[in-house]
Amino acid sequence: DAGVIQSPRHEVTEMGQEVTLRCKPISGHNSLFWYRQTMMRGLELLIYFNNNVPIDDSGMPEDRFSAKMPNASFSTLKIQPSEPRDSAVYFCASSFQLQGEQFFGPGTRLTVL
Amino acid sequence: TQLLEQSPQFLSIQEGENLTVYCNSSSVFSSLQWYRQEPGEGPVLLVTVVTGGEVKKLKRLTFQFGDARKDSSLHITAAQTGDTGLYLCAGAGQAGTALIFGKGTTLSVSS
Numbered sequence: 001d002a003g004v005i006q007s008p009r010h011e012v013t014e015m016g017q018e019v020t021l022r023c024k025p026i027s028g029h030n031s032l033f034w035y036r037q038t039m040m041r042g043l044e045l046l047i048y049f050n051n052n053v054p055i056d057d058s059g060m061p062e063d064r065f066s067a068k069m070p071n072a073s074f075s076t077l078k079i080q081p082s083e084p085r086d087s088a089v090y091f092c093a094s095s096f097q098l099q100g101e102q103f104f105g106p107g108t109r110l111t112v113l
Numbered sequence: 114t115q116l117l118e119q120s121p122q123f124l125s126i127q128e129g130e131n132l133t134v135y136c137n138s139s140s141v142f143s144s145l146q147w148y149r150q151e152p153g154e155g156p157v158l159l160v161t162v163v164t165g166g167e168v169k170k171l172k173r174l175t176f177q178f179g180d181a182r183k184d185s186s187l188h189i190t191a192a193q194t195g196d197t198g199l200y201l202c203a204g205a206g207q208a209g210t211a212l213i214f215g216k217g218t219t220l221s222v223s224s
Contacts, residue, residue, distance in 0.1 A: 104155025
């Protein structure tokens with residue numbers, strides 16, 4: 001079975017550009033999570049959805065960040081405009097239950113120049 | 114706000130040594146999960162502990178949940194280079210909320 005799929009795997013962009021990260025969760029999973037990981041701050045929860053509905057976006061750092069989940073098999077995280085401090089690895093994870101085992105995708109390494 | 118603190122932050126040891134890493138909180142969790150993350154990959158679940166005082170073993174890894182369900186430890190016996198990675202603990206707090214992750218312990222095992 002395919003795990004969580006993220007694209008792109010690597011993204012290099014210039015400051016001010018729009019960045020869209022994509023995630024396909026595991027089929028049948030009801031919860032989806034977006035994380036950002038850096039050496040300094042560790043793994044930070046940005047936003048999570050349950051049954052396609054955003055539950056808590058308090059971890060989204062600024063209004064420049066937005067996330068959508070139009071259906072059970074697809075989610076996007078958008079940064080507009082991007083800034084160098086947004087450089088990090090962004091992970092998407094899904095789970096069958098909200099507090100159950102999370103299955104992580106391979107991550108998107110974002111570099112903003 | 115529920116927080117999980119992991120210690121030590123970094124650990125560098127030789128193959129064959131034993132080690133213990135800790136995950137502590139002032140809050141009670143209904144369960145606690147341990148994940149391992151290898152370079153370039155996402156975290157992968159190792160074990161879930163649910164009952165206070167519970168001990169689970171996974172080959173050379175021993176996980177313990179504190180009696181009060183506020184803390185946990187991971188002990189590795191005779192570490193191998195393949196144990197290298199970032200170890201994260203994650204607690205299930207208030208119902209209806211997401212797991213809370215600690216910042217992790219980065220383990221480096223050299224031969």
